[in-house]
Amino acid sequence: MTEREALKILELSPDAGEREIKTKYRQLIRQVHPDIHGSSEERYTRHAQRINHAYAVLKKRFAGNADTPQARGKTSSQSPAKKETGAWSAPINSHAYTEREILHYAEDSNGSALGSFPIAHGKYLWKTDEDFPLFLLSVYQCGKELLDEIDLEFRRKEPPTNRRQIHGELTYLLAQQFIDGTALLKEFARSETPDSQGNPIFYMPAMLEFSGSPTCLKPGEQLSPAGVKNHRLYLKNQAGRVLGYLSFPDDRLYYIAIPLFEHKMALVKIQASEKQPQKKKRTAARYQNLHLWIKRTDRDIHSVVESLNLRIERVLKQYQQGSVSPIRPL
Known part of the structure; x- marks a missing residue:
């Protein structure tokens, strides 16, 4: 479905804003609902699917953008990551x-x-x-x-x-x-800095989830990868003791970062964070906050x-x- 077709289905003008689109969508979906206007289930399903599809098409124009004429006029051709x-x-x-x-x-x-x-x-x-x-x-x-x-x-x-x-x-x-783990690292990283050769190093907060007895890490203490098992990157301290595995506050990073480690497509630097969970919290014994830096390899x-x-x-x-x-x- 094209955007023009979606606008026609929702009875909107080309310059409709996000709020107007949402309001019109809810009005139309309410009009065809069988509990309100006595329409048949078959008719409701047919019309609701078209209305929902049109709404989904129009919602894409506001993804990550402000509701402004400039944002609405920006097309996917302006960004390689949004290729039509x-x-x-x-x-x-x-x-x-x-x-x-x-x-x-x-x-x-x-x-x-x-x-x-x-x-x-x-x-x-x-x-x-x-x-x-x-x-x-x-x-x-x-x-x-x-x-x-x-x-x-x-x-x-x-x-x-x-x-x-x-x-x-x-x-x-x-x-x-x-x-695409490499492309998504740019979006999820808290910051990005170049190394001496100009290659990007991505920083993001992470967590150590203990697999055994919890250990209190000192701020700045270095950890290193101990290996990947069952899609988890296990970490060890400088003494070689495996403490647990790498975890993330955002679950999406599990599917973005861990495969990079599995395929040997990333180098990491890991340090214990200065800020740790409060001891009175139930999760404090199971997690420790980390600083994580990731650099892509040339595999x-x-x-x-x-x-x-x-x-x-x-x-x-x-x-x-x-x-x-x-x-x-x-």
Whole structure:
């Protein structure tokens, strides 16, 4: 659906602002609701889907921008990261193993979420103007479809006992194909400074989640990676003791940063923060605040893409065989 079509459906002028669009959307969705005007469920579903789709298209023009004529006039051609690719404005990964749906929340007349519906389909990368839980849901559904196809092919009456484990691993691998970690580091980093060669170093707050007995870290104490296991980057102190694993205040960083470490695409510097959780808080014993600096390595991204597809194939083959052996990490 084009923006022009969306404006026509919502009966709006081209210069409509964000508040006007939201108000009109709620008016129209209320008009077709069966509890209010006695329309049939079938008619409501049909009209509500068109109205919700139009609203989703128009909402994109305000993603990350102020509600001003200048912001509304800014097109995706002004930013390489917002390259138009058809039904959805986002770059694509043509080498991704499968396509996915772009999902959008359906809202009632009060703005409460009723569920989700697809507004586009393709190999689109995730951007911050796409709801992250819905992104994960779309990837989860991709994995489900792949596993369902195998069950159907083998005419299984019941799925193998390891389906949940396989599905979780598959979701994680598929998500990596739709996340550009390097580009997103720029958006999520608290600050960015160049090294002596001009390469960017990204800073962001992080946390150490203890896996054993909690240890009180001294401000500025250095930690280093101890290795990646089960998609967690474990950290050790200077004495070599493994303390726990790296965590983030923002869960989205788990899917952005950890794959960079898994694929040896990043170097890190980690220090204990001067500010730590108050001891009286329940979480204080489990977490310690960290300073985290990340610098990208020059590893070829194409080798990573090939590696991901091979790992996805291996996981699917494992499911075909009904194997219960543990999934080997990268």
